[in-house]
Amino acid sequence: MSDFTDNLKPRHDGAATLTAERNGSLISSDELSKHLLSRDGFLPRQARIVEILEKEKLFSKNQQLNLSRPERYHLGLARAKALRRMVEKHGWDHEDYRMAEYLTDEMSPFHLQMTMFATTVREQASEEQKAYWMPKILDWSIIGCYAQSELGHGSNVKGLETQAKWDPKAKEFVLHSPYLTASKWWNGAMGRTATHAIVVAQLLLPGKDNPAQFTSYGPQPFIVQIRDLKTHQPLPGIIVGDIGPKYGYASMDNGYMLFDQFRIPHSAMLSRYAEVNNETGAFTKRGHHAVLYGSLTFVRAQIIMHARLILARAVTVAVRYTAIRRQFRNRDSKDESEPEMAILDYPTVQIRILPLLATTFALHYTGEMMYDLYSRTRQSIEKGDFSAIAELHSASSGLKSLCTTLAADGIETCRRAMGGHGFGGGSGLVGINADYLSKPTVEGDNWMITQQVAAYLIKKMTAAVENPDAPPADALDELFQMYLRDSGRRLPQNVVHGSEVDDEAIVDVFQWRAADLSYRAYQSRIIEKKSWNSLLIQLHKLSRAYSEQILITNFHAALTNPASTSTLSPTTHSVLRSCFRLYALFTMDNEARSFSSTNAVCTDSLDVLPDTILALMAEIRPHAVKLVDSWAIPDYLLDSALGRYDGKVYEKLFDMAHRQNPLNQVTFNRDWRSEEIVLGSGDGGKPILSKL
Amino acid sequence: MSDFTDNLKPRHDGAATLTAERNGSLISSDELSKHLLSRDGFLPRQARIVEILEKEKLFSKNQQLNLSRPERYHLGLARAKALRRMVEKHGWDHEDYRMAEYLTDEMSPFHLQMTMFATTVREQASEEQKAYWMPKILDWSIIGCYAQSELGHGSNVKGLETQAKWDPKAKEFVLHSPYLTASKWWNGAMGRTATHAIVVAQLLLPGKDNPAQFTSYGPQPFIVQIRDLKTHQPLPGIIVGDIGPKYGYASMDNGYMLFDQFRIPHSAMLSRYAEVNNETGAFTKRGHHAVLYGSLTFVRAQIIMHARLILARAVTVAVRYTAIRRQFRNRDSKDESEPEMAILDYPTVQIRILPLLATTFALHYTGEMMYDLYSRTRQSIEKGDFSAIAELHSASSGLKSLCTTLAADGIETCRRAMGGHGFGGGSGLVGINADYLSKPTVEGDNWMITQQVAAYLIKKMTAAVENPDAPPADALDELFQMYLRDSGRRLPQNVVHGSEVDDEAIVDVFQWRAADLSYRAYQSRIIEKKSWNSLLIQLHKLSRAYSEQILITNFHAALTNPASTSTLSPTTHSVLRSCFRLYALFTMDNEARSFSSTNAVCTDSLDVLPDTILALMAEIRPHAVKLVDSWAIPDYLLDSALGRYDGKVYEKLFDMAHRQNPLNQVTFNRDWRSEEIVLGSGDGGKPILSKL
Known part of the structure; x- marks a missing residue:
């Protein structure tokens, strides 16, 4: 299929542009990659698995x-099964398997097996139930x-x-819709794939006196075979x-399922925490779901770490492409021969992409902090002692909401910035956009779950008001007590002095604003009732x-902690500090009135934010390509002509259109009088x- | 395929809920529909065409x-051809045809024929060229x-x-990439459908002295046959x-195309405004593209009117579904038997949907104004006199940017509000989301084109500063002169007095803010250089x-103009005024600092905005279903289980899953050891x- 386009080149060489961008920054992206992605051997694992895939x-x-939705499920199942076979063939561990899922970048019909399905059995089944079910789960003989x-x-x-009625005569539960x-x-996986399900249903027990009258004991989990193992x-x-x-x-085959008086044995109810006595029909509850509390914090930390990689992926594409894409000469230039500007040099493009680049790092350091705190206090968590992460656990709802919103909105912002x-x-x-748009809703709707953190903050503020001198149990107590002491004499702060940004003042004003808004919420709810x-x-x-405030505090703490930054060169450290400032001041500018009405920041500082942000973006701009390189997203995962590491944007776009598009294999009948669609086929x- | 689900009903009857919602509001949605949608016989036309489709x-x-992308093109072409046949069969006029395209709700491969293709020939071809080409276009013998x-x-x-080099010997242009x-x-339509193209290429003419040296005369349009009419x-x-x-x-088959020294005759260049002399090779330009200037305003008006219907569609789905969907009892209620709340009763759902509902009306009245002004001044426009719509033409860039951004973002906001x-x-x-996301980019990128209106405002402000007492040519001159007179003694205004919203003050502060920002831009660019x-x-x-400010001014003008609202009942008029206030105050609250830093609004008013907005939403809430009904989006166009007029949300969702999903016709092999995908097929x- 050789033709005259084979020898054509783009007018400007994207590869040379990216090389020049990389040569223009002293940041070592390898060094920064290791700083960001060393946990659990991420980088070598990614390199090893991507080569195989x-x-x-x-x-x-x-x-x-080009595939239809039904075809995408066929493909998803084929890949899910192939990945399982690759686990055996290559001797992958669980982290390898997760990496392969991450790189494949689609929701696998087997994804729930080792996450919600296995985790629920492990955490909520009795020892006897675990002994029966776990081997079947681990050898994947059931899905x-x-x-x-x-x-x-x-x-x-x-x-x-959904109801689960106890039938004391048959010693069975009856599932019914x-x-x-x-x-x-x-x-997920229920629609076409699964053989078994954890069914959460209202447990209904017959009355002692009137067996026809049932009382609900709330939703309980049951493990249920739903399909025949042979015929499926x-x-x-x-x-x-x-x-x-x-x-x-x-x-993914997200499913629906209804039951018509479907009987399951007594042993189906997962009974680590709650049980119906087989003989007496009595309900017993035991223990707290203490472990769940800890593992939820861990899951939330994973969501944040995932959000940063999703956002990094969108930003990688946007930075590389807008560094290559040229459009218009400088409007103020008189020189007609001047080349067109790279669109990343326009402040209107920078303001959309560079704050998001800074956000990837903001998310990173809070995710790291959550992982660290969880691992450090794991043993006390197992024993049910949550004092160390109590605040974090509560905050994790707010963080899930904020971080997934930032990432979901960020993808679309990057997309539009690319014209x-x-x-x-x-x-x-x-x-990535279509899939990630689920995240603001799943695992707690982003608007709904913010009530949880607000309720916690009101509780803490109430305690601080009632006992202003009690020894603080955590950083939040300290903040609230400081706020209550100082609020009468607070002066709105400067965060920019001349052209100098004051990092400590930034942390202070974010914390103050959070405390002030907490106090107002306390005032409205507790005092004014x-x-x-x-x-809401x-x-x-x-x-x-x-x-x-949490993102700001952790980002700042990481940059000022020698242990965290000792591996970074002064240039890299300095650029990361500019990113900290950009994330902070961009956020402040967007919500400027909230910072003034809480007495956090003075008007003079708010007035200079736009110019300060422009200056920070100019500082970061020369390092933008190196910074996104540091997130080390492989081309295989990016799957983007615009975001390719080598900068061959136009060559790849043309290749996709001209050589890979199946629609171009067909000649159509464009005559409106004819019902035929494929020319000469007589298809009618x-x-x-x-x-x- | 009868089964036990046939007799199941949803726990709460969505149809009854919507009936109750409709009975709970005194608004007549028929009356409001006619007020909104009478232009060009929209409502009866819609009813007539939808019945046929x-x-x-x-x-x-x-x-x-469930279709793949290649299948979607097959379908798109089949429908495009069928619509043409329906034009003949039903005797449709052009507006009928456009209505059918709108209701079909996909970008048709024939869409460009009567828009860009025919319009360009009509506006830019010479009389001779028009006489040759228009009949072929109008009988669709070429696409x-x-x-x-x-x-x-x-x-x-x-x-x-792309180059178009004039070859004086052969009297031909040579198109080359x-x-x-x-x-x-x-x-659009170029990829697989079109037989002809308007190709815009750099016109290159050989030098008089040195014929090997070419000079560019800028991009010019050429009409070019690109495919064989028989073999395609x-x-x-x-x-x-x-x-x-x-x-x-x-x-749609969006296409790519390259030329290898492709020769086209002299007559290919559309020559109403520019011509290359066939004999001398000299270039002549004549006249202004005056008509284009007018028709661009008309196209922009159409974009705004389209944006309001797109947004109305998303809001219709969101309002109806969230009125039906129930989740959680009132947290403050002690009554365990109280039913769960409709989620539209949560302020956190209202704040996302109701301001967008108000926005549909804000867009409407500005779109109407643009249409009206364009039709009223059409004759003077044809003669090249644009005084009446000069400001509007300039503003249309800003409006295109704002309105398509509001609609594109609004779709996603509505989607997320539905969990x-x-x-x-x-x-x-x-x-609708996937298609409409193109709009912030096409017909002028939403960030880039705002430069045009800003440049115009700076020019006007410069004139006002230089001649503060010149007789104002238009409303903008008046505003700027007023601003320059009053800026020394401006007091930030109250827009809310107690619980009373001051509509005139709202208009004033939006106008003041626009004038103040214009002055600052003038100051930065002209004074500070x-x-x-x-x-940017x-x-x-x-x-x-x-x-x-334009949206606010027109919305307010429409509500206070007896001619515009005489057909509305007092209730409807009053609810529309609440919508005006909600749109205005919601916008103000989101950009509160811009209203305070421009001295437009006083702090006291900004402080009470959140509570005032809550109160306005409570006023509008009982009418929400009737208000969206008024946009009269047919179920066929909505194509939404959640947004159905009859409220049978759950019945339809279940029907789609259980009875219409082709994936459920296939049984899969879930055994990871086997490469087979469809169970028993041996497909490997x-x-x-x-x-x-």
Whole structure:
């Protein structure tokens, strides 16, 4: 298929541009990569696994955007099974397997097996149940899913409608769906893949006096076989299937499931924490879900660490492409022969991308802090002592909300900053955007869960007001006590002196604002006794301000901690400090009135924020390509013509269009009088009609 | 396929809920519909066309999300041709045809024919050229596209790389692509459909003295046959094809095209405004593109009117679904038997949806004003007199940017407000989101084009400063003169007095802020002589503030104009006024510091905005369903289980999953040891591998 385009080159050489960008910065991206990505041997593991995946045809992403949704599930299942075989073949450990899933970059139908399914059995099953189920799970002879959400209920778990009635005569539970809205819904891997499910259902026990009257003991987990192990057909009394196409998650079979008086044995109820006595039918609860509390913090830390890599991926594409893309000469230039400007040199492009680049680091240091604290206090957590991470656990709701919102919005901001090609498949952002848009909703809706952190802050502020001199149990107590001492004589602070940014003042004003908003919430709820619902918007803003303060505090602490930064060269350290300032001042500028109305920052400082931000962006700009290189996203994962490491943007875009697009293999009949679609086929338009 | 789910009902009846919502408001949605949608007989036309389309299998949208991208083009072409046949069969006029395209709701491969292709020929061809080409276009014996954008250039049209060299001996132009980045790119209908293209190329004329030296006369339009009319193969010397999958526009064949010394006759250059003399090779330009100036204003008005319907669609889905969806009991309630709350009753849901509902009306009245002004002054425009719409033409860049941003962001805000089901295909927002995300970029990038309005405002402010007493030519002159007179003694205004909102003060402060920001831009650019690029962010904010002021001014003018509102009942009028206030105060609260730093609004008023907004949302809430009903979006267009007019949300979601999902027809082999994917097929995993 040789033709005259074979010898054409782009007018400007993207590869040379990126080389010049890299030569223009003294940052060592290797050094910074190691600083950012050394936990659990991330970098060598990534290098080892990506080399294997890249060679497998099944893992090629070239045609993914041309597949239909049903085909994407076929592919997802094929890849899930192949990955399992690769575990055996290459002797991968669990982290290797997770890395392979991460690099494959789609929600796998096997994803729930070792996460929600295995974790629930491990944490909530009795020892006897574990002994029975874990081996089957670990050799993958059964495939599991986790069936909690229903058509009518997601966030409000207590409102689930699926019933599990105890039949004392048969010593069985009867699973039943009394309403259409009781249908299990959204549960991953359930639609077409799973053989078993953890079904969360309202436990209903018959009354002692009146056995026809049932009392609910709340939602409880049951482990249930849902499909025949040979025929893979649903068992009688079960209706189960895939819910159909969604925004993203094309490769995953999110499912629905209903029960018609479906009987399961007594042993199906996971009974580490709650049990129905087989003989008496009495309900016993034991212990707290203490471990869950700790592992939720760990999961939230993972969400933040994942968010930073997602955002880093979008920013990598945007920085590399906008460094290469040229459009318009400098409007003030008189020189007609001057080349067009790289669009990353326009402040209107910088203001969209560089603060997000800075945000990747902000997320990083808080994620690291959460991991560290969790590992350091793991033993006390196992024993049910959460004093060390109590605040963090509470804050984790606010952080989940803030960080996934920043990442989800950031992908789209990067995409739009890339103009026309940002809308094309070559951006590499189509799939990541569609999939990641789930995150602001799943694992706690980003608006709803901010109530949890606000409630905690009100409780802590109430305690601080009532006992202003009590010995502080944690940093939050200290902050609130300081706030209560100083609020009468607080002067709004300067964060910029002349052209000097004051890092300590930045930390102070973010903390002060969070404390002030906490006090206002306390005032409204506890003193003025306003209704909870009337405060929801205020509480959401409080949670966000508090979470921003955490990101700021941890970012600053990391930059001033010699242990954390000893491996960094002075240049790198200095650029990271500019990123800290940019993230902080950009956030402050966007919410400027919140910083003035809380007496945190003085008007003079707020007035100079736009110019200070411009200056910080100019400082960071020469290092932008090296900074994104440091996130070490492999081309295989980026899957982006615009974001390629080598800068061959236009060559790749053209290759995708001209040599890889299957639509170009077909010649069409454009005559409106004819029903034929493929020219000369005589199809009469029937093939496409038959798919509707 | 009868089963036990056939008789299940949702726990709460969505249909009854919507009926109760409708009975709870005194607004007449028919009356408001007529007020909003009477232009050009929109409502009866919509009713007539939707009835026809709904009956055609080819126009069924049920399976659309299950089709691959190549299939979507097959479908798009089949529908495009069918629509043409329906024009003949039903005797549709052009507005009927446009309505059918709008209701079909996908970018048609025939869409460019009567828009860019026909319009360019009509406006830029000579009379002789028009006489030759227009009949072929109007009987669709040729299919056209508009090839301007290239791989390397979109916004900067002057930087286009495709060359049209005049060969004086052969009396031909030679089209040539000297670089890969000269490839035409993105051009709709070019990839697989079009037979002809308007090719915009740099006109190069040989020097009089040195014929080997060419001088560029800038980009000029040429009409070019690109494919054989019988075989539909590209003509020799042309490489053309489809660029591949994108975020949206799956049904459209956006194309690429390169030329290898491709010769076209002298008559190919559209020569109403510019011509190369066939004999002498001399270049002549004549007249201004005056008409283009007018029709651009008209196109921009259409973009705003379209944006309001897009946003109305997303808001319709969100309001109806969140009125039905229930989750959690009131947290302050002690009554365990109290039903769960409709999520639209949570302020955190209201604050995302209701301001967008108000925004639909804000967009409407400005779009109406633009249409009106354009029609009223059409004759003077044709004569090249633009005095009446000069300001509007300039403002239209800012309005395009603001309105398409509001609509694009609004779709995603509505989606997230709907929680889990918002991520599902039943939301009906998957396609509209993917397609509409193009709008912030096409027809002038939303960040780039704001420079045009800022430049205009600086020019006007400069004139006002230089001649403060000159008779004002338009409303903008009046505003700027008033600003210059009063700025020394301006007191920041109250917009809320107690619980009373002051509508006139709202208009005043939006106008004042726009004037103040214009003055600052003038100060920076003209007095301080700052570089244009260093001001870009400031200018973008200016354009936005100015455009917001236009929306506010027109919305207020419409509500206080008896002619405009005489058909509205007092209740409806009053609710629309609450919408005006909500849009205004929500915008003000989001950009509060901009209103305080420009001395527009006093701090006391800014402090009470959150509570005032809560109160306004409570006023609008009971009318929300009726208000979205008034936008009269047919279920066929909504294509949304969540947004159905009848409220049968859960019944439809279940039907889509259980009865219409083709993936549920297949049984899969979940055994990881086997390469087989479809159980019992012995496929060995080959079918899906072959598609990669």
